[in-house]
Amino acid sequence: MSTLLAAPVRPADRVRSGALLLGTLLQLVAGGLGGSGAFGLSVGVVAQQNTTVVMPVPAAFSIWGLIYAALLLLAVRQVLPGQPGRPVHRATGWWLVASTVLNAGWILVFSAQAVVLAQVVIVALLVVLAVALARLTAHPAEGVADRLLLHGPVALYAGWVSVATVVGAATTGTFLGAPGAGGVATVLGALVLLVTGAIAAGVVTRTAGALPYAASVVWALGAIVVMAPPLPVVVAALVALVAVVAAAVRRVLAAPHSGRVAAAFG
Template sequence: MTATRSSDILRQVAVLSATTFMIIAAMVGTGLLGGTPVQELQGGALDADASFLAPARQAFSIWTAIYAGLIAYAVWQALPGQRDSERQRSLGWWIAATEVLNGLWLLAAQFTTLPMTVVVIAALAAVLGLTFRRIVRRPGRGVVSAILVDGVTGLHLGWVTLATVANVAAWLTQTAPDDWAAFASVVGVVVLAVVAVVGIAIGWQGRGRVAPAAALAWGLAWLAVGRLAGEPADTAIGVAAIVVAVVIAAAALVRRTARASA
């Protein structure tokens, strides 16, 4: 802990403001305030059955945990004891940026175009990746910090990583020629192989933190459900999603075990 600066209070207020913006944007973007529900936006392009790489609708319940965690973080970081924390100085503005981009994606989906949602979610994924790297480089102390900083940001990163893939797939499905559907299985499996590489890298660079892997595995499991038990059906993609989920989870656990025994 060091002496409190005026910028510390500004940071705490900024995080609270970003969280408030995110909540309001979520209420607008999901149709709770009278707008169109997400699954009906962009001509239904963002629904669970709109592309071969979209998880089943149940997967999106993870947002409840992410939003609850971000709200809890905003309250916790605003406490006097966190005001002059060097870790909060390093991370607070970055986490606030992820919340703003989170809210902007929902507004983009509600009021702009499908390509714009791809731009926003790609920016969100990039900022989350940078934020997570800073978290790993500046470890915290205590269970609360581990849950509200490492855990929540990890869940956010893992889910948005897969959501970015689904968002791009939705865009391509709407714009690509119809005959591209013949290559959906091959392309889908290749993309999931790339997701496996990214997930393993996140787990390794994250020193075995389980939250990103858990979020990715969650989304991949529901993607498998969507392809094996829903529409559009595709056995190859469904099986590949299960394999990738297991590989990512196992890689994170191996890294965590190796770190603990080092």
């Protein structure tokens, strides 16, 4: 029987659901402060002060609007009747709460120009999202709503943070005095992008929300190419991008024809 119909609610479920909704609103506020420069410097300004060969074009960060909107829908849905007691929310809820706190913390810390601490925080965020996505993968979606309002948002978020963590590492290196451009930076940037693409392609082949995850990774890699870095970095980003797209296509084609969309999202 579907767990959508068998979900007795405990007090702890309501606490967790409320915490996720509050955390989601908190990160929206933090995002507004960090993006506008109302708290410290804007995230964009700090990033531009520590440019690297793997920096995405600034317009790419508009994806945060989509991510925040999707996460808000997720948070609102999971407090509705019939949702808080579901096993999938019990398995992932507190991990997602942690992700909201870490994301808000990263924005404020980065805006305060504590770049090294910000990198520690975003690595923790990536780990938390990886656990949440793994737990979602263990709980197949129960219908279109789960695919669009649970698996999809978490996978989209995790994909973007996967690349943002790599970009952040390069930014941190520049902040600490490493060259942001030149021969060594170019070689390291290209190698890191190739590894990132290989890992992301592997994730796409086995995770829930494969298409949203792949889409956000491709968006990030494409934004690096558009920024026109040195040729080796462009080539590495394109190779990584193609690997992720190929993995997504294989994932869809491997499923029965009638269930291909479900397989890619659920």
